[in-house]
Amino acid sequence: METVDRASLLLSWQAVAFATGAADRPAAEAGVAAAYAAAGLPAPERFVWVGSPAAGAVAAAALGGHADALRAAGLDVPDLPAAGASVRDAVRTRPWEQVRAQAHAALGTDGWPRAWADTGALLWDPVNSVVTRVRAAIGGLAEPVETVLRAATLDAVLGQQDAPWLAQFDALDLLEPLRGLAGAARSAGWWWPYENLVIIAERPVELHRDEPGRLHRGDGPAVAWPDGFALHAWRGMPIPADFVRTLDGLTPERIRAEDNAELRRVMLEIYGYDRYLAESNATPLHRDETGVLWRIDLPDDEPVVMVEVVNSTPEPDGTSRTYYLRVPPATRTAREGVAWTFGVDAADYHPQAQT
Secondary structure, X not given: OOOOOHHHHHHHHHHHHOOOOOOOHHHHHHHHHHHHHHOOOOOOOEEEEEOOHHHHHHHHHHHHHHHHHHXXXXXXXXXXXXXXXXXXXXXXXXXXXXXXXXXXXXXXHHHHHHHHHHOHHHHHHHHHHHHHHHHHHHHOOOHHHHHHHHHHHHOOEOHHHHHHHHHHHHHOXXXXXXXXXXXXXXXXXXXXXXXXXXXXXXXXXXXXXXXXXXXXXXXXXXXXXXXXXXXXXXXXXXXXXXXXXXXXXXXXHHHHHOOOHHHHHHHHHHHOHHHHHHHOOOOOOEEEOOEEEEEEOOOOOOOEEEEEEEOOOOOOOOOOOEEEEEEOOOOOOHHHHHHHHOOOOHHHOOOOOOO
């Protein structure tokens, strides 16, 4: 297995995972055809392009015999020719397992998890969080057919969002047997392979993430596809489409009255922890030379516990900025909270200079 520039490789596959804009349809279809050929199958007779993974899941569920139920639930179901049986196992699952077994045999029981930690694992959480949100949103399109739609999402090849595993195999110089799958991933979104046709989805037209990589946007959809399917999120948490716009005139009382715990956390963050503490006449739990520990009790939810710290490095204008760092609810002292943010125990936290 050749040595590769892992940083460059990871950046390239990260770009694939979160790519937006029109799919490269010729390249995607060529990649899918190559994946069929690698599995010993003839190329599909037809490619059916759809505007989002949601439209793809509806089409796949219809091919699975649920067209009438989908229409009764108010969903737009396309008329498709006979597709034959799904060939996902032959095209994606079995070659994937063969390459993974080859890598595991070469690296050993200890080497395999280390290799994963250095490559695919670094992309897994942000990419999988998007996949999980998309699946949940597709299942929520119509309650009467939620189970059917969720099952259809599990039958998809994830295209660009297969990037974590493809990055792993690429780093190990084992991508050649998966060349077709990699080509499709670099060029399109989710796809559903059948004997006679392939349903294949466009990539998003926009995708917004915060610094840690979570879906995040306050003034529009965090991720949207060309057919209008979209997800709204704040720091990775799903929110209603118009939620942020309804928060004008937000007050501590309104925050406490919100029944949905996730939405309440979003409201707190938008309102500002420092402002909420000041206007709620909160008292600190603990104070020492490292900072001040605060606690916000919320109904039917775990408390929000934060440590207030002052940056010892002045800003360009000479002022010192105050930060509020979220820490575990069981934190008892400010030192313990600050130490937790550095990944050490309070007893081992002895900074020469705080920054």
